[in-house]
């Protein structure tokens with residue numbers, strides 16, 4: 001423990017202990033089509049981490065690999081200190097209970113009422129009785145911004161925004177340590193999208209869970225995320241805060257900042273930051 005190298009190794013080990021996801025040299029292909037080529041990615045505990053990249057750049061596939069719905073052709077994935085490559089069925093089952101997922105297209109069972117969709121993981125993995133399960137389902141609906149009565153409807157009866165919220169309620173059923181959200185604001189009007197932004201922030205404050213989110217939403221990226229990874233050419237071409245990324249040169253990264261929408265979102269984020277810091281300087285007794 002005395003040499004500088006030992007101390008450096010300890011530092012590396014403790015930095016790694018802060019990661020809830022570690023992907024190393026992940027390769028994925030479908031036939032001849034290479035989607036991920038030696039991709040490395042780390043997500044730290046407690047952060048709101050976004051994955052961005054063009055359509056078809058492999059974002060959803062990456063998420064499916066993290067949650068064990070797709071096995072990469074090579075490379076290693078560690079989630080919550082567990083190597084996904086060497087799991088028993090029992091270990092995999094236990095691990096799945098520690099995360100919640102909101103799929104790109106909702107992913108609720110159409111033949112089940114919303115409440116039963118939320119109850120499903122609770123019935124499967126807990127010993128709670130039916131009364132408590134219904135109470136938990138009602139609470140998760142409320143938390144996701146829906147009235148408990150929504151639980152009695154079928155997914156097809158809900159609007160797009162309500163469906164996203166119901167899907168969020170299901171993802172939260174087991175109080176997950178990790179929350180995966182695949183394009184939660186896609187297809188929503190701006191007010192619905194900003195409602196989801198607020199919801200993600202509230203959930204993060206409430207549970208301190210790590211949130212991994214795939215999104216194109218520039219306002220969300222600037223205002224909610226801690227770090228962002230940009231996918232391109234089968235790799236992570238840049239990772240950092242939006243402020244850090246905004247100074248990087250890679251063309252896949254510049255796409256997010258140089259168009260009129262990118263500039264507008266950046267300006268809005270800067271204006272809000274300025275507002276916040278000015279408000280902080282006000283004595284708290286003044287209204």
Ligand code: ADP
Pocket residue numbers: 030033035053054055056057058059060061062
């Ligand atoms: P993104 O979410 O970034 O839009 P995806 O991860 O869904 O991209 O897909 C990445 C690429 O892999 C796309 O070209 C897609 O067509 C292909 N792909 C994804 N899943 C499959 C599959 N099950 N079979 C064949 N090709 C697939």
Ligand code: MG
Pocket residue numbers: 059060061104
């Ligand atoms: Mg996708």
